[in-house]
Amino acid sequence: MTQTLSRRALLRGLTAAAGAAAAQSALPAWMPRYAFAPLNQAARGDVLISIFLRGGADSLNMVVPHGEDAYYAARPRLAIARPDATGADARALDIDGFFGLHPALAPLLPIMQAGGLAAVHAAGSPHDTRSHFEAMDFMERGTPGEYHIGTGWIGRHLAATQTPGESPVRAIGFGTAAQAALRGAVTPVALKSIVDYHLGGDAAAGARMLDALNQLYALDSGTLIESAQATNSAIETLARVGYDSYRPQNNATYLENDFAAALRQTAALIRADVGLEAACIDLGGWDTHVQQGGATGMQARLMGQLASGLASFHADMGDSMRAVSVVVLSEFGRRLHENSGAGTDHGHGGAMWVMSGSLTRGGVLGRWPGLDQAALDRGEDLAITTDYRDVLAELLTLRLGSTAVSEIFPNHAPTGVGVFRG
């Protein structure tokens, strides 16, 4: 063989410095500063954080209707004891004399009592599907029962407020793919970790490669042009965030899990003022058909993650919660009656949560339909008295400055629910 290529030489190739971080500017962007907001990032309203509990969260054990005998009759093994129960290891934490929080949600109680957090009970999507995938799809696209609109509710909001020269990180979907709710004219950035979001190799080689990739992707005959452009711009913007030196404020500490990491990174992006307007975060594992657990166990552990993450974020944001609204959704609630495997099957009505500096009040909102047989959907599931779109429409209008709710939720005339203040 006459060729001179050696193993060593190929190794030397492009990647001599693989793994080295890209060059960063001197000051991390999240550090407090007297920022002059760039003209193209004029604040439109609150930053929206949409959290999705995948699998159909059992809201009846999260916001416990401890004033309902029917709840205890239907769940001999799973029910959370009344706040005044004697002999129980763990009891519901009373909110208003009728509802109580699951004990694993304890970190949320002070926020709720201070008016920063509310649960809208018996809320959900009016379509009667019990399929996870159909229900999630309807909910995230914001079009229950409709199959032809491909974009998501947040994606349509961002598209409606799009102006030239937007931030490349208006929308972030945590995970390896952006959530369906974000689909739309704006290409969201899918992100697992800010610090890993750069090209391997030394900075100069990386920059040249990005340039070459830009040219190649511009020639693409498929569907990758926008993704490549969004990736390129996001690399540039996220390098300025300086996330590896981000310190949460107000003594907030986040747990070590993906959900907490997503919220921590969201907090850093908000503080860095890079133009983030919407973030989607998933917390999975709520499909509790067997061994759901009661005061402790599988669902309690998930609730612990949820509560800890939200409480840490709330503390970290501090006064900045003024300009942040968090909404927590799940595709449906679960059956009132527990099943033979000490779990619950797919139900209908659930609860949605809102955490914001601009609620009318904290606590449990919405009209409670009751758990009498006649009041149940199909005679077995919590009924829905609040269309989840009504809450989101109010959020969009009062907090995100939207004037396009009729496009975001077509074929739906929203009813005021009195959850948010303007």
Next chain:
Amino acid sequence: MAGVTAARLSDTLAALPQGALAPAAADGRDRLAHAVARLTYGITPDLHGEAQRLGVDAFIAQQLTPNALDDSALDAPLAPWRAILDATPAALFAQYENDRDVIVGALTGGTTIRAMHSTRQLHERMVYFFSNHFNVYIGKAITVFLKVEEDRLVIRPNTMTTFRQILGASAKSPAMLVYLDNARSDKRSPNENYARELLELHTMGVNGGYSEDDVKAVARAFTGWSMRGRTEGDNAFTYAYRRGFHDDDAKTILGAIIPAGGGERDGELVLDLLAAHPSTARTLATKIARRFVADAPPEALVERLAAGFLVSGGDITSLLRDLFAADEFWDAPPKLKHPFEYVVSVLRALSFQVSNEQRFGRTISGALEAMGNLPFAWPAPNGYPDVAGAWRDGLITRWNAAISAVSGDIGGAGMDIDRVLRLFDDNGVPFETEPVVNFMGGYLLGRPLTSDESGVTVRFARESGDGVDAQIASGIALLLASPAFQYR
């Protein structure tokens, strides 16, 4: 004179592999390159010559009869994983109860090795397909100990049999029984999880024409289909029918009456009913066409495939044969690789060989997890999504994988550089930047680089250092990261 020429011409044509003179497809690939890209995990130096020798029709025919293909080349690379991959759930549980990562490494490593080195490439693709169609998430409960055996006994041997056969094997698979909770379902309050996903995902489809009452009745029919517990010695974690759990009353399912007293047979009757249902044929035809043709497969193709599927009694190989005979297959638009497909195609193209299987298992599981496509790790029962929208946001992880690959060492596996160099030799490519970049472009993409692509890539390569080796490595990295190599 004219006769002699004609005779020569026909001799020449007869000597050519079939399909060699077929017109190029719309994307510039010839039929052979298209078939290789769609039926396999990507070109390799060996396959490059072998496919040319066979021609497209013989290549497809071979892939449709995988058991006739010698796959002994897989024995050596797979050998280190065998102890785990051949073990029973009881043995795995005993040994690795607190060391699950070892099993994940073996499952991922073994799956990747097979995709890299098996000659039965279409079979491996179908394993991926059915592993997702009958998705089992190894993060739930004890499924990771059960999935190894399910992969070996339920999915792999049945991917190219009949749908009823693999459906039946899946229904009794301990991994599925645990994952979708049927193992815990009893007549007092049947668990609906398996019944619902069986109807919605495995067979009829969400709009396939069943009702909530059907879900409940199917759940009753499967009560008692369960699994022996961990305390039952060598029989632990095997399928067991529990008579005491079974609801033996009559049931009405999709209008058919299942009489009382059927016992375990109730579930089999339901599977018969579902496997033969036209909605199931549509579900399978749609998903197979989406896998091999396009995210939104042409309606006419789906209808033809579904009709053929019903006629064949749900024969999977004949469904594939019909598919590869369809014009729509040959005119298919670009189909974005899943990250697993992308990573394997990179490793195949550069002839990577595993040197340290444990380290490779860790490397590849870590990389695929970061890319969101670790095998058997999709939590929801619908399996990894098969449309571009689910994967196009992850470009940066692919670009970094390309950069890592040309370093020649990805942790536990290295590029067989001599094999790559021999590829250049065999094709008369001088070891200079421009010829190698252009040759590798054709090799990787199955068509010549356009002049724009060639221009950008050669320029980038030339600006990447003084040595021709560094330039070539950079050029290859860019080609692997380029949009055209993201598609099958």
